[in-house]
Amino acid sequence: MTTETTESTAEPVLALSHISKRFGPIVANDDISIALGRGELLALLGENGAGKTTLMSILFGHYTPDAGTVRVDGVELPHGRPRAAIKAGVGMVHQHFSLAPNLTVLENVMTGTEPLWSLRSRKGAARRKLAAIAERFGLSVDPDARLGDLSVGEQQRVEILKALYNDARILILDEPTAVLTNIEAERLFRTLREMARQGLSLIFISHKLDEVMAAADRIVVLRGGRVAAERRAAETNKAELAELMVGHRVTRPTRAPAEPGATVFQASRLTVSSGGVERLKAIDFFLREGETLGIIGVSGNGQTTLSQLMGGLAAPSGGEMRLFGEPVAALDVDDLVQAGVGRIPEDRHRQGAIGEMAIWENAVLERIRQPLFSRRGIVNRSAGQAFAATIIEEFDVRGGTPTSRTRLLSGGNMQKLILGRNLYRRPRILIAAQPTRGLDEGAVAAVHARILEARQAGTAVLLISEDLDEVMGLADRIQAIVKGRLSAPIAAEDADPRRLGLMMSGDWAAGEGNTGEGHPHAS
Amino acid sequence: MSAILDIVASAGLWAAVLRIATPLIFGTLGALLSERSGVLNLGIEGIMTFGAMVGWLAVFNGADLWTGMLVAAASGALFGLVHAGMTVSLGLSQHVTGLGITLFASSLSYYIFRLTVPLASTPPTVTPFQPIAVPGLSDLPFVGPALFTQTLPTYLSIAIALLLAYVVYRTPLGLALRMSGENPHAAEAQGVDPIRVRYGAIMAGSALMAMGGAFLTLSAFNSFFPTMVQGRGWICIALVVFASWRPGRALFGALLFAFFDAFQLRLQTVLGDVPYQIFLMMPYILSIAALAVMARRARVPQALMQPYRRGER
Numbered sequence: 001m002t003t004e005t006t007e008s009t010a011e012p013v014l015a016l017s018h019i020s021k022r023f024g025p026i027v028a029n030d031d032i033s034i035a036l037g038r039g040e041l042l043a044l045l046g047e048n049g050a051g052k053t054t055l056m057s058i059l060f061g062h063y064t065p066d067a068g069t070v071r072v073d074g075v076e077l078p079h080g081r082p083r084a085a086i087k088a089g090v091g092m093v094h095q096h097f098s099l100a101p102n103l104t105v106l107e108n109v110m111t112g113t114e115p116l117w118s119l120r121s122r123k124g125a126a127r128r129k130l131a132a133i134a135e136r137f138g139l140s141v142d143p144d145a146r147l148g149d150l151s152v153g154e155q156q157r158v159e160i161l162k163a164l165y166n167d168a169r170i171l172i173l174d175e176p177t178a179v180l181t182n183i184e185a186e187r188l189f190r191t192l193r194e195m196a197r198q199g200l201s202l203i204f205i206s207h208k209l210d211e212v213m214a215a216a217d218r219i220v221v222l223r224g225g226r227v228a229a230e231r232r233a234a235e236t237n238k239a240e241l242a243e244l245m246v247g248h249r250v251t252r253p254t255r256a257p258a259e260p261g262a263t264v265f266q267a268s269r270l271t272v273s274s275g276g277v278e279r280l281k282a283i284d285f286f287l288r289e290g291e292t293l294g295i296i297g298v299s300g301n302g303q304t305t306l307s308q309l310m311g312g313l314a315a316p317s318g319g320e321m322r323l324f325g326e327p328v329a330a331l332d333v334d335d336l337v338q339a340g341v342g343r344i345p346e347d348r349h350r351q352g353a354i355g356e357m358a359i360w361e362n363a364v365l366e367r368i369r370q371p372l373f374s375r376r377g378i379v380n381r382s383a384g385q386a387f388a389a390t391i392i393e394e395f396d397v398r399g400g401t402p403t404s405r406t407r408l409l410s411g412g413n414m415q416k417l418i419l420g421r422n423l424y425r426r427p428r429i430l431i432a433a434q435p436t437r438g439l440d441e442g443a444v445a446a447v448h449a450r451i452l453e454a455r456q457a458g459t460a461v462l463l464i465s466e467d468l469d470e471v472m473g474l475a476d477r478i479q480a481i482v483k484g485r486l487s488a489p490i491a492a493e494d495a496d497p498r499r500l501g502l503m504m505s506g507d508w509a510a511g512e513g514n515t516g517e518g519h520p521h522a523s
Numbered sequence: 524m525s526a527i528l529d530i531v532a533s534a535g536l537w538a539a540v541l542r543i544a545t546p547l548i549f550g551t552l553g554a555l556l557s558e559r560s561g562v563l564n565l566g567i568e569g570i571m572t573f574g575a576m577v578g579w580l581a582v583f584n585g586a587d588l589w590t591g592m593l594v595a596a597a598s599g600a601l602f603g604l605v606h607a608g609m610t611v612s613l614g615l616s617q618h619v620t621g622l623g624i625t626l627f628a629s630s631l632s633y634y635i636f637r638l639t640v641p642l643a644s645t646p647p648t649v650t651p652f653q654p655i656a657v658p659g660l661s662d663l664p665f666v667g668p669a670l671f672t673q674t675l676p677t678y679l680s681i682a683i684a685l686l687l688a689y690v691v692y693r694t695p696l697g698l699a700l701r702m703s704g705e706n707p708h709a710a711e712a713q714g715v716d717p718i719r720v721r722y723g724a725i726m727a728g729s730a731l732m733a734m735g736g737a738f739l740t741l742s743a744f745n746s747f748f749p750t751m752v753q754g755r756g757w758i759c760i761a762l763v764v765f766a767s768w769r770p771g772r773a774l775f776g777a778l779l780f781a782f783f784d785a786f787q788l789r790l791q792t793v794l795g796d797v798p799y800q801i802f803l804m805m806p807y808i809l810s811i812a813a814l815a816v817m818a819r820r821a822r823v824p825q826a827l828m829q830p831y832r833r834g835e836r
């Protein structure tokens with residue numbers, strides 16, 4: 001199937017023809033052809049591991065395809081040469097940003113834009129050009145800020161500016177909204193639409209059907225490395241897209257009423273500081289067996305500290321905690337694992353898994369001292385590999401074997417691995433921070449089903465998320481987190497998007513029996 | 524107390540500081556250049572030894588002093604090429620490769636020396652670089668004899684430090700260098716080839732290390748003996764951290780260490796009843812203290828010691 005004719009008769013700005021790429025036994029791209037018109041905003045949709053990133057990496061010259069061609073304005077690009085792609089006007093915003101945190105914004109943007117051997121960097125001129133671009137598309141950032149000090153949303157703006165600075169006419173964004181808050185995402189799409197209006201051509205990758213439907217002109221669905229379908233946004237709907245993506249109908253699981261048991265964890269007036277700032281201020285909450293507590297909030301309001309606290313990585317400076325009824329001063333990572341507390345960290349690349357290690361090593365990491373996996377300090381490899389194989393099987397981790405390196409898994413599959421590791425032996429408490437960030441519809445449904453299953457079996461779940469649908473679908477009680485404070489809980493039955501939205505913005509009158517003032521004695 | 528003041532106030536001390544600092548400046552800048560690109564080069568100790576030997580040998584066989592320096596630099600670049608081949612192209616452990624190069628280069632130096640120079644009771648010598656009095660400046664009271672009566676390689680090392688500070692922070696090449704050491708994937712995505720940058724930085728850095736070694740045989744002393752580098756390479760590796768990977772601070776760090784060293788030598792003669800080993804320890808102890816303070820704030824190149832493989836995530 002060729003798609004080059006589906007656009008207007010005019011020459012497409014970009015044409016990918018018959019691209020194929022395999023990694024060993026894995027066929028990541030299989031005879032893919034896509035064309036992009038001028039001023040068009042194209043969405044590339046597909047499950048985790050469908051081959052989206054691979055295709056875009058080929059287009060940008062990071063990977064060399066086994067077959068196929070890339071044409072920009074009818075001119076074929078040499079394979080494996082990012083420089084040539086940049087020259088031809090292709091810009092890329094990577095799924096995992098490729099920026100240097102220790103350098104300034106301006107330095108990040110300027111790298112590679114001047115002849116290597118010139119005697120002086122023309123920083124003044126660069127600064128002016130950057131300011132002009134920022135102005136034109138409404139993408140303001142401080143050029144002299146150290147990149148590592150910026151928020152994720154700002155870093156992404158730098159990535160986009162970097163591409164525009166190189167005079168990109170074709171911009172590719174790999175899951176740009178996976179790391180953004182809803183507000184940031186809306187802002188991003190306004191920018192993208194504006195760019196398309198000014199004649200740029202854009203491709204963005206996403207799992208989120210809502211935003212694909214809202215923003216894109218045209219949608220290409222990849223499945224198993226092939227183009228499964230192509231639709232104009234106006235002619236399709238979410239249900240159809242979800243089905244095209246996964247190959248069968250997807251429905252998110254529904255929640256049965258909870259039957260809460262004993263209280264396993266209780267926090268009273270808990271305060272946590274880090275870096276001299278109070279990140280959590282006198283918060284109250286408790287977790288019960290067989291029940292899910294959802295913490296909803298726009299990211300950056302203390303969620304990270306909360307999951308660090310629960311993961312034993314931060315200690316409270318005030319207040320009281322009880323774990324299984326016993327008062328504890330701080331949670332200790334080792335004790336947590338022993339006591340059966342499973343954790344799904346927010347940053348799966350940095351805290352969840354070690355990319356350089358094999359999948360089986362990551363799978364047994366937390367249990368390595370259990371007699372099953374090691375005896376007298378000697379690791380039992382075959383038991384570990386067998387365990388990993390079970391997780392891969394049961395949690396549908398695709399794209400790797402127990403011995404392959406974890407780094408090679410696509411983002412979504414890595415998350416399934418972490419989830420599998422934590423849920424396999426039913427934990428008594430599960431801390432899940434943004435568990436479905438970056439996951440496709442099918443994977444989201446699978447992860448939700450697993451979390452519900454664990455709760456049904458009596459696990460106490462703490463779900464920290466900024467996704468309204470997720471929290472309403474999974475949680476039995478909901479508290480909002482705003483600027484380090486927690487609202488009083490409301491029952492899931494009483495929650496609707498509008499009310500949760502108000503709670504997230506700090507309007508706690510929306511939460512039961514709580515005044516807008518919050519806790520009077522916390523500073 | 525006044526004895527200590529006398530030492531600090533003597534022009535001789537400061538002249539010695541610059542002399543002692545020179546090989547450290549060369550070596551530290553070399554290590555810094557390499558590490559900025561993302562590759563640790565523990566071959567430094569051996570490369571300095573080899574540079575000391577081969578530079579001396581060239582001059583002993585009739586080459587002029589600058590040719591000797593150049594031969595040393597070229598030999599350093601060659602060892603750099605080997606290190607780059609192993610660590611950049613093959614992605615082998617940078618520690619192991621570096622230590623291997625140190626062992627190999629040190630032994631090879633001695634081997635070649637023994638093969639080509641006949642055994643004698645006193646080691647053969649060459650005529651080293653002579654101090655150059657900078658016209659005008661060397662006549663200044665105190666400052667003149669202290670700072671402006673050095674040999675040319677000393678002035679050169681300081682010039683290179685300033686040059687490197689400029690290149691690293693003010694030129695596209697320097698930005699490409701830093702980006703390769705911070706995030707080679709980003710460099711690649713911007714059209715900079717981090718592999719070539721790393722090769723270049725390691726080779727140029729190793730050339731500087733070898734020149735630091737050659738300074739020992741062609742300026743500080745006039746003969747070669749196998750143990751003469753005496754851990755200076757390792758000091759340089761520490762100084763890079765102390766300097767937080769900045770050329771200007773590397774210069775300062777090398778001078779500071781040299782000051783401690785020159786100072787303890789003179790202190791030994793004043794305080795005769797304290798065991799001299801105590802004094803010998805002093806520069807190292809003070810360096811460790813300074814390192815402990817400075818290194819906490821250091822910004823390590825994020826990709827240091829991470830091999831870069833193209834087309835892998």
Ligand SMILES: Nc1ncnc2c1ncn2[C@@H]1O[C@H](COP(=O)(O)OP(=O)(O)OP(=O)(O)O)[C@@H](O)[C@H]1O
Pocket residue numbers: 023026027028046047048049050051052053054055095398399400408409410411412413834835836
């Ligand atoms: N460098 C590589 N080496 C080996 N396998 C790879 C490599 N890059 C990707 N793969 C494999 O190719 C397949 C497609 O991966 P790709 O990253 O393109 O998926 P994706 O659609 O971007 O998924 P996600 O939505 O999770 O980001 C996966 O099975 C992945 O494991």
Ligand SMILES: [Mg+2]
Pocket residue numbers: 052053054095174410411
């Ligand atoms: Mg991807």
